[in-house]
Amino acid sequence: MMTGAQVVREVRSFPTTTRGLVALADWLREAGCTHVAMEATCVYWKPVWHVLEGEFELELANTAHIKNVPGRKSDVNDATWITDLLAHGLIRSSFVPPGPIQELRDLTRTRKQLVREVVQHKQRIQKVLGDDNLKLGASGRRMFRA
Numbered sequence: 616m617m618t619g620a621q622v623v624r625e626v627r628s629f630p631t632t633t634r635g636l637v638a639l640a641d642w643l644r645e646a647g648c649t650h651v652a653m654e655a656t657c658v659y660w661k662p663v664w665h666v667l668e669g670e671f672e673l674e675l676a677n678t679a680h681i682k683n684v685p686g687r688k689s690d691v692n693d694a695t696w697i698t699d700l701l702a703h704g705l706i707r708s709s710f711v712p713p714g715p716i717q718e719l720r721d722l723t724r725t726r727k728q729l730v731r732e733v734v735q736h737k738q739r740i741q742k743v744l745g746d747d748n749l750k751l752g753a754s755g756r757r758m759f760r761a
Contacts, residue, residue, distance in 0.1 A: 624698075626691055631659075636666040643671065652701040654678055654693065655709050664711065674701060675709040 625646070629639040643651065651667055652674040653660050660675060667673060681700055700706050712720070740759075744751065751759060 624695070626694070628690075631662060633662075633666070636663060639663070640667055640670060643667075650674065650701060652676055652697050652706055654681065654697060673711075674706050675711055676700070676706045677709050680707050 627642060629635040629642075648671065650672045653663055653676065655675045655677055664673060664675070676697060681697060697706070711717075
């Protein structure tokens with residue numbers, strides 16, 4: 616937050632529950648914040664993004680592009696570093712697809728994983744049967760599928 620020519624920093628922590636993230640959005644709004652930057656760490660950024668989306672200008676920073684100088688690492692130090700990078704326009708934003716595309720991606724990933732698990736179960740059953748020297752004929756495979 617800028618007051619005149621002076622930068623004022625205020626650090627707060629919020630829980631990652633929906634209530635906590637709504638409180639974060641309220642605090643940012645009250646402080647007059649218009650831009651928010653966050654690190655794209657695994658899937659941890661997604662709930663924050665979804666709560667803040669549409670109300671703030673969001674930047675999702677690739678962790679490889681915003682590495683801090685070596686030293687003691689902490690969430691507060693990282694947040695301060697990302698704030699400085701955002702203030703100077705030095706964050707190269709990662710692509711975040713629109714909501715419907717994100718949902719489609721999640722569904723296709725889930726389907727791919729389920730298909731993979733079905734194949735693993737079939738192979739495991741075939742191995743158990745093969746270890747006991749049992750072979751399924753066409754009628755046996757039909758019963759098995761049913």
